Amino acid sequence: MTGRAQLKPVTPRNDELTEAKRLELYRLQVEIRDCEQRAYDLFLQGLVKGTSHLSLGQEAVAAGFAGAMEKGDLSFCTYRGHAHTLARGVPMEKVLGELMQRDNGLMRGKGGSMHLTSVDHGVMGSYAIIGAHLPIACGAAWRAQYKGQKDVSVCFFGDGTTNIGAFHEALNFAAVWKLPVIFVCENNLYMEYTPIGEVTAVEHPAADRAGAYGLERIVIDGNDADEVFRAARAAFDKARAGGGPSLIECMTYRYSGHSRADPAKYRPAGELEDWMKRDPIQLYRGRLLAAGIGEGAVKAIEQDSKRKVDAATEACKAAPASPADILATDVYADGGWTWRN
Amino acid sequence: MAELTYRDAVARGIAQEMSRDPDVVFLGEDVAKAGGVFKATVGLLEQFGPQRVRDTPISEQAILGAAMGAAMTGLKPIAEIMFSDFLAVCFDYIANEIPKSRYMSNGQVKCPLVVRTGNGAGSRFGAQHSQSVENWAMMIPGLKVVAPSTPKDVIGLMAAAVRDPDPVIFFEHKSLYATKGDVPDGEIVDRLGTAKIVRPGKDATVLALALMVPRALAAAETLAKEHGIDVEVIDVRSLVPLDLATILGSVARTHRLFTVEENPRLCGWGAELASIAADEAFYDLDGPVVRITTPHIPLPAADNLEDLALPNAPRIVDKIRRSLNA
Numbered sequence: 001m002t003g004r005a006q007l008k009p010v011t012p013r014n015d016e017l018t019e020a021k022r023l024e025l026y027r028l029q030v031e032i033r034d035c036e037q038r039a040y041d042l043f044l045q046g047l048v049k050g051t052s053h054l055s056l057g058q059e060a061v062a063a064g065f066a067g068a069m070e071k072g073d074l075s076f077c078t079y080r081g082h083a084h085t086l087a088r089g090v091p092m093e094k095v096l097g098e099l100m101q102r103d104n105g106l107m108r109g110k111g112g113s114m115h116l117t118s119v120d121h122g123v124m125g126s127y128a129i130i131g132a133h134l135p136i137a138c139g140a141a142w143r144a145q146y147k148g149q150k151d152v153s154v155c156f157f158g159d160g161t162t163n164i165g166a167f168h169e170a171l172n173f174a175a176v177w178k179l180p181v182i183f184v185c186e187n188n189l190y191m192e193y194t195p196i197g198e199v200t201a202v203e204h205p206a207a208d209r210a211g212a213y214g215l216e217r218i219v220i221d222g223n224d225a226d227e228v229f230r231a232a233r234a235a236f237d238k239a240r241a242g243g244g245p246s247l248i249e250c251m252t253y254r255y256s257g258h259s260r261a262d263p264a265k266y267r268p269a270g271e272l273e274d275w276m277k278r279d280p281i282q283l284y285r286g287r288l289l290a291a292g293i294g295e296g297a298v299k300a301i302e303q304d305s306k307r308k309v310d311a312a313t314e315a316c317k318a319a320p321a322s323p324a325d326i327l328a329t330d331v332y333a334d335g336g337w338t339w340r341n
Numbered sequence: 342m343a344e345l346t347y348r349d350a351v352a353r354g355i356a357q358e359m360s361r362d363p364d365v366v367f368l369g370e371d372v373a374k375a376g377g378v379f380k381a382t383v384g385l386l387e388q389f390g391p392q393r394v395r396d397t398p399i400s401e402q403a404i405l406g407a408a409m410g411a412a413m414t415g416l417k418p419i420a421e422i423m424f425s426d427f428l429a430v431c432f433d434y435i436a437n438e439i440p441k442s443r444y445m446s447n448g449q450v451k452c453p454l455v456v457r458t459g460n461g462a463g464s465r466f467g468a469q470h471s472q473s474v475e476n477w478a479m480m481i482p483g484l485k486v487v488a489p490s491t492p493k494d495v496i497g498l499m500a501a502a503v504r505d506p507d508p509v510i511f512f513e514h515k516s517l518y519a520t521k522g523d524v525p526d527g528e529i530v531d532r533l534g535t536a537k538i539v540r541p542g543k544d545a546t547v548l549a550l551a552l553m554v555p556r557a558l559a560a561a562e563t564l565a566k567e568h569g570i571d572v573e574v575i576d577v578r579s580l581v582p583l584d585l586a587t588i589l590g591s592v593a594r595t596h597r598l599f600t601v602e603e604n605p606r607l608c609g610w611g612a613e614l615a616s617i618a619a620d621e622a623f624y625d626l627d628g629p630v631v632r633i634t635t636p637h638i639p640l641p642a643a644d645n646l647e648d649l650a651l652p653n654a655p656r657i658v659d660k661i662r663r664s665l666n667a
Contacts, residue, residue: 074414076410106447107445107446107447107449108447110444110445110446110447111445111446111447115445115446117445117446117449117450118449119446119449119450124410124413124414124450125413125442125445125446125450127438129433129437129438132402132406132433132434132437132438133406134406135400135402135403135404135405135406135407135409135410135434136406136407136409136410136413136438137410138403138406138407138410139406139407139408139409139410139411139412139413139414139418140410140411140413140414141410142407142410142411142416143410143411143414143415143416144414146366146392146393146411146416147415147416153410165402166402166403166406166433169398169400169402169403169406170402170403170406172398172400172403173397173398173400173403173407176398177395326447329447329448330443330444330446330447330448331443331444331482331483332443332483332485332507333443333451333453333505333506333507335448337482338582339482339581339582339583340582340583340584340585341534341582341583341584341585341586
């Protein structure tokens, strides 16, 4: 496999998705794109520190799933988690503040880019050890099942995750216990720097393993927010009805390198350009206009997003650094770090 | 008051907490229908049902990950890792996930859970089912670590661990499961972070944990009877939090400090205590801190070799006697 997936053509449709939902999905994608692009720019200015893993090009997955979630549903993300955090409604300032390691960040600079967490928004954490959060999402789903609560846990991860043990342990565990959890593989064709096809025994690293756990094989166009939304909604319905877990492989593409350190020179010539022709946001914009949604509404979303990211950037630049007095807080439940008397 | 085995105390301790709080759930390999490979959880499935007492696949990462996710969202899970050596299989959860989530999230994420695990040597199981690994847990910020030595402490510390808002690694010693002790009737709730002076003495302080406690006590009797040495034996019980008030208070009275450790020598728990004593009790000490440990080796299977490796009463007696020039 060369890493290039077959993708369905995106065509305008008038169907059961309402105009309001479509505008919401568009807004989410635009805001994620603008915020991620700003994060990249702030790197270059030396204002975002540490590392960062962007979702530029993958916005439709985050938007489609978040658009299908109910309040109370739980998101478990990876280090490439800015998009999913924003998609749940976490303000840009809180995300950029954390990336810039300021006191106004989501975790006041104690977590950083790879660990975005906002429990109030259902973002139960971003996990930077590959695969670790799949079992954790199972546990949250177990709690819902045990307590008779209707929320669903959604676990996002990349194609590289499908080759680590925790992925397989979690899928089996979730299937055997019939847990209300959705596993979402964002297949962006590369595990870090290596094409996923070179290191995986099957063509579709997630979906082709589904059968081993008694799950349906689902591969969707991850650059089409409507298709993501529909697949997500079906999985949520199944989970809430007690039908157990789903595994959904979303074909997409990462415009940037793996992390800030990676210029992505390993990509074949023309691959990036080919995928940019299928840019999820441009395609979706075209669909909105073709469906008769006025350009004014579309432009309003775009202008509003720019305003939001500008305001967030300024607020973060003005925010103080993380204060020294939080260095050793919240190690233990008493708020401190005391290990002795 | 009733005499109970350490093994039965595990089930009683868990049952006490499950009866009290419906959010307490229990999962692990062979823990439900089989009652545990050490038979320490017999009867729990029958008493609390299959929704609360759950057998899992052989998936240590799934066990601890699921316990964590459940704890983060409102349950109080008790997870069993059958042999403590297997903590290495799921060490990401022990080292990176469970203990760091509260800090990384600036206090948003909570992980009130208990990981109980069969620790230590004496069963002739060989190197991968016998090691004493309490020091693996002690070194990780965010965890609490206990290792009871008596049936009563099993129940009381289990209750304290389940009720604690932080994650607790609960080391049960496999060679203590068959031992017996008096246990009061009714609810027993102990406190984490408390050491216990189990034999008062004036000539030296001897710190011990789990299986090493009865061995230190046996050594103390020999030292008293045969050598006129009166040592104070402290059951450390809780490595994190560490009860230094009790430990250093004892050193201030006895002026000598010994540790009896089952873990391999390098970076064993006693090394930290020796360091603390050097820092904070230097002028109380009349001689060097002496650590009596398992040598820095993987454990052998053969009974005579395993017995040679672990500290035992004669070795403890000999080391203390020679160190005190008695």
